[in-house]
Amino acid sequence: MTARAGVRLLALPPSALANRPIATLEDLDRTLKPDAVWVLGPAREPQAFARARSAFDAPAFHPPLETGGSEPVHRRVIADSDGTELEIAVAQSLRALRSAPEAASSALGDGNDRSALVCDDVTTTVRPTALETRLEGAETLASALPAGTVTSVLTGSEPAEYDELWHLEPETGAVRGVDHELRAEVGPLDEDCVSVRVRGAGPVEGYGRSRSIAVLTLSADGVERVETHDVTDFGLEAVSGIGPKTAERLAERGVTTRTELLETPLETLAALPNVGRDGARTMHEHARVLETGEPRRRTDESLPGEDWHEPPLCVDIETDGLSPTIIWQIGVYDPVADTYRAFVERDDPTDPGSVLEAFCDWLLGMHPNRALLTWNGWGFDYRHLGAFIAKHVPYYADEWESIPKFDLYLWAVKNDNALLPGRTNKLEAVADALGYEDAATGLDGAATAAAYQRFMRTGAELEWDRHEAYCEDDCRALWHVYERLREATTPSESSFEGGSVPSRTDPSGSASSAASSRTSASGSGATDSGSRGTATQRDASSDTDSEQTGLSDF
Structure with a gap:
């Protein structure tokens, strides 16, 4: 971003x-x-x-x-x-x-x-x-x-x-x-x-x-x-399946750009060592994604929560490091109401429970039937939220475990359901490639963690609005990527150069099994009063000068 x-x-x-x-x-x-x-x-x-x-x-x-x-x-x-x-x-x-x-x-x-x-x-x-x-x-x-x-x-x-x-x-x-x-x-x-x-x-x-x-x-x-x-x-090596040796072999054939790669017949690419027809098709698909900036869905698998009655809530957390002692900010964007809430511990960094309690009060009390959506949540956000809720607000642990949880990174990248135009699969790179305009905070996850560490150690105040805007940006960027993937053509809608890629079903790309049978109902946009550990609300029209990024931006 x-x-x-x-x-x-x-x-x-x-x-x-x-x-x-x-x-x-x-x-x-x-x-x-x-x-x-x-x-x-x-x-x-x-x-x-x-x-x-x-x-x-x-x-x-x-x-x-x-x-x-x-x-x-x-x-x-x-x-x-x-x-x-x-x-x-x-x-x-x-x-x-x-x-x-x-x-x-x-x-x-x-x-x-x-x-x-x-x-x-x-x-x-x-x-x-x-x-x-x-x-x-x-x-x-x-x-x-x-x-x-x-x-x-x-x-x-x-x-x-x-x-x-x-x-x-x-x-x-x-x-x-x-x-x-x-x-x-x-x-x-x-x-x-x-x-x-x-x-x-x-x-x-x-x-x-x-x-x-x-x-x-x-x-x-x-x-x-x-x-x-x-x-x-960058260049040819940015294309999936093309490493240094394959790039050298392509260069020997006069292919040094992605445009030239797209003009190269599949049969020619498939004949290269260790490529084959499936690999050649993937090269063409990914090269086109990078050139056009348009994502491509490789299967007919539904997006996480796509078939539900109501879209999931986009969640991002900020901690004091990769092995955190506190989750000091939880951001939630509701795409239905187009509102954002930030649960932030500003006063007592020795109390990890207040932010978690305020978050769970709001989520379970106001949106008990909504699913959650993250980017690499199973690698960071969900993992730490589950552990911290079980330790600091155990009376909410069972309900937390039952909430449907989706991970867009898992679905798109790990389960190979989509090709993305970012030069890396970090959220900021993908969202930027898909046209998301961020709030330009200049922050990243390491910077927010370091800033909170100083707050814990010295009491030095953070630029709270800036750090909240950073987390908000991640939540809104996640939904931007989701929408662009939802608009992308599926293989059943359009074949690609000689054939489509078959649908691959992977249950791990869906909601957690404990929650898969739940149905979602409309949530309200109620406003919470704000003090330590409580939520603040912004609507889509609010204007902020702040900036954002996070440790969970995989």
């Missing part, structure tokens, strides 16, 4: 550029729409840099090759599509910065004009014997950067999720402290301290160094958001 306003900086390791067809890079450019492309160092990679400059419409830079005239550190202006400009400072290397520390101060500016500094060989090393982590280049940074303020340093030598604030002694670089859990508004220890917020942009675990890429959304306040992607989510 759309992040808050800011410029988008695409960080590419040279390995993600090497041996990728230009068509893949152009697809990446069209999809992610970067305002600038950063080819990561610290090694000099002129061929990768040239490839980025050729493939992307946005301007590209590669710090080891940046000269800025005679200065080892210089400013670079990045402009977004609306013409908003942001300046960053780019250093060739720590060595260059060490030779002319005054260049950094000049390039960074001061006060409200301060820029982030890009320096690819800023990194950390762990010394197991000393049980400590060392910031490489700390002395150089301490001598080049101003004291009494926080300077953001962006580096490709740390993974994209890295975000820590190092407090250094001026000149010597001795470490005075490190803040590991941060929010946007952070400050130095004091006026005599050089505070460096190190933000990673490099490859992350799970993709491999040759495939991981990141997009950083920057504003005048720093890094607003970091998204990670797999380069194989």
